Amino acid sequence: MILTRGVIARLAALGALAAVAQVVCFSKMDIFGSSPDVALLVVISVGMLGGSLTGAVTGFSIGLLIDCLLLETLGAFALTMLTVGYVAGRYRETVGRPTRAAVVLLGGSLTLLGAVVIAAIQIGTGIDANVSFLVVRDALIKSLIGALIAIPVLWVVRLVVCSALVDERRAARRTAAPRPVESG
């Protein structure tokens, strides 16, 4: 991904929109007792398209904004999303462009990773109450929802940053069918 000022501005707008929409809309949805974590999927998508550095910086920024919007402990979501963004980016750098199946798997597994990291931060900072087994169920349902909507979210993120995706255009050219030779 080639990061020009325009692309960075578009990423910033997308991140702010994702954070606000997550807080005011997606978190309030009730799907089998859980809710979709779209902001996290946006971070995963950016990581898959732009690599570990872009993923980590985007994750940190969106996470920090969510921390501020929720008036929660500063740094908790930032650390979670930075971790997820970095891992998604490392996948891109080590394995290459993810296939559709890989996007679904990454969407689910990295959403689960996000749930594990935030749980670890909570437990690490001390929690003075019983923890229900339903926390695990919530993480699993969130992960399943993440797997289901990973492709549409990646598609939207790709639309936003398409001008910066040099590798994707090259790959598209390589796979394009050759033009027929005109005769006469």
Add this chain to the structure above:
Amino acid sequence: MYRKQVRRRRAVLLLLVAASLTLLSLYYREGNGGPLHGAQDVVSTVFSPIESGADRALKPVRDLVNWFGETFDARGDRSRLEDQVAELRDRLAREQTQQREAKELSALNELTSGGIVPDGTDPVTARVVGRSPTVWYSTVTINAGSSDGVRVNDPVVAAQGLAGKVTQTTPSTAQVTLITDADSAVTARVTPSGATGVVEPDVGDPSDLQLDYLERGTQIAEGQMVVTAGFSTGDLGSIFPPGIPIGEITEASVEEQQAYQRVHLEPFADLRDMDFVKVLTTHSGGRSKG
């Protein structure tokens, strides 16, 4: 060239992780008036109108998704009846609290009112504009803040019962920590038996609360109602007024009562799906923000 890129990537990653951990650490150490809280307030205040607008704009989308879930749970038909039950439950809680107080204070000539909203309280109606995406933070953000008279520790009630208390404010928003949050503990009384205990959450399960620290020998049955106790001892007092409905006892096994002095209850308020709450302030003139 490649090594340089790797070094740069690692440096940025380390910087971000260090920044996150530093923020976490400093945030925990500093008080509510610290610079990080101040910066957070500024960002929250700037985004507050955007959040309010987005909340209204995206409500149809949210409602559509929730509609499927509600239909699945066959909840659609119950809303009218739930409103009626909530109204009757409020009345019952108020009357039962008044009866108990009348018995206990029969030696006194002055009978204090056992109403849910105490005298001198001005409820401020606010819209729930934000919610945490994880079950670890049982908090919501509302669109009323210190400029509306909302202060830290003001009790917050939903349509069906107690929701939580205000834990942080900015001029235009406030953070409400729900009774299902790990940090929450509410002194409560079972009606009509009068047994008292502390309502604590079961983190991750918003439909289950625990009433702990019951006195030995108390007999509590399923179906009994739990309301706020509103204790006051010397300078120490509960921030919740007495008589606010909290929930209904759902599990009260004799074994658990004897071994742990504990029973389970389900909160009346639907804490995952509430659009409006009332903050019981003592500072403003009972305004509302839709």
